[in-house]
Amino acid sequence: MHSYTYLQVAEQERVFTVTIRREEKLNAMNREMMAELTDCFGWLHRQDQARAVVLTGTGKAFMAGADIEGYHGFDMAQFFAFQDQGREMYRSIETCGKPVIAAVNGYALGGGFELALACDLIVASEKAKFGLPEVKLGLVPGGGGIQKIARAVGPYAAKELTMTGRFVTAAEGRIMQFVHQVTEPEALLETALKLAQDIAAQAPLAVQALKKLINEGRDASLETAQAYDRAYLASLFHSEDAKEGIAAFVAKRPPQFRGR
Incomplete structure (x- = not known):
């Protein structure tokens, strides 16, 4: 440190x-x-x-x-x-x-x-x-x-x-x-x-994406900002964290996110 x-x-x-x-x-x-x-x-x-x-x-x-x-x-x-x-x-x-x-x-x-x-x-x-x-x-x-x-x-x-x-x-x-x-x-x-x-405690990649999308989307047109949202959603869909989050929800247990 x-x-x-x-x-x-x-x-x-x-x-x-x-x-x-x-x-x-x-x-x-x-x-x-x-x-x-x-x-x-x-x-x-x-x-x-x-x-x-x-x-x-x-x-x-x-x-x-x-x-x-x-x-x-x-x-x-x-x-x-x-x-x-x-x-x-x-x-x-x-x-x-x-x-x-x-x-x-x-x-x-x-x-x-x-x-x-x-x-x-x-x-x-x-x-x-x-x-x-x-x-x-x-x-x-x-x-x-x-x-x-x-x-x-x-x-x-x-x-x-x-x-x-x-x-x-x-x-x-x-x-x-x-x-x-x-x-x-x-x-x-x-x-x-x-x-x-x-x-x-939330999924790190999703949190990072939300910060970036909100910060950058406010200066874009609504259509462009929503296109950014969709692109990030697609990139997160196959992440290990997304799979873990969905599996944890189905199993009714706390998710263990790893930022991957």
């Missing part, structure tokens, strides 16, 4: 937990942290034993955005290199073959909100706060968050959130449907792990 400066990685029953550890800076991201997250999710993508991932933070924040002090004084080329590295980090989560659950323990602001939106599901503590406050700096979100939040909550709510830069509570996020579940702070990790374990 890899060792990182800003991340702690642990495994329990095929579920990996990645914890961001830069508590003194509210887990604000710098270039080293972005490189570590990109490397970590690339590594997790290649691990057959990994069935699901929980991503969380320590202290009062999930991630309070980018470390502004770190890029203060950048020229435009340096600034966009920083933004490009961030987009690569988010993409490593979106393309990871494992479902990723964000367990948002506190502030998820700017790039931290974009990080949560890159995950497949968001479980949030009652103390969590979400926001894209870049407008207060005279900027706009640079990691893809504008289009992601617009797709998640609709264009009108997205305009209100980004144009005011206000913070959203976990309860409001649940109403807006980008938060899957709200928990008491002390139950956050347990709840996220339970959800991850429920997913990890």
Whole structure:
């Protein structure tokens, strides 16, 4: 298992937990942290034993955005290199073959909100706060968050959130449907792990296909997306997992999926 400066990685029953550890800076991201997250999710993508991932933070924040002090004084080329590295980090989560659950323990602001939106599901503590406050700096979100939040909550709510830069509570996020579940702070990790374990118990190839189909199908026409669905169904039909799932159903026993 890899060792990182800003991340702690642990495994329990095929579920990996990645914890961001830069508590003194509210887990604000710098270039080293972005490189570590990109490397970590690339590594997790290649691990057959990994069935699901929980991503969380320590202290009062999930991630309070980018470390502004770190890029203060950048020229435009340096600034966009920083933004490009961030987009690569988010993409490593979106393309990871494992479902990723964000367990948002506190502030998820700017790039931290974009990080949560890159995950497949968001479980949030009652103390969590979400926001894209870049407008207060005279900027706009640079990691893809504008289009992601617009797709998640609709264009009108997205305009209100980004144009005011206000913070959203976990309860409001649940109403807006980008938060899957709200928990008491002390139950956050347990709840996220339970959800991850429920997913990890399913057929891995089918779970991977569902993530890919939903992520990619939303930008395709309905006809094209349904053709993708059919193609993946055909590829899974002869898999060992499909045979096992059907046999287990007929025998009325729990299936033993192997990702084959």
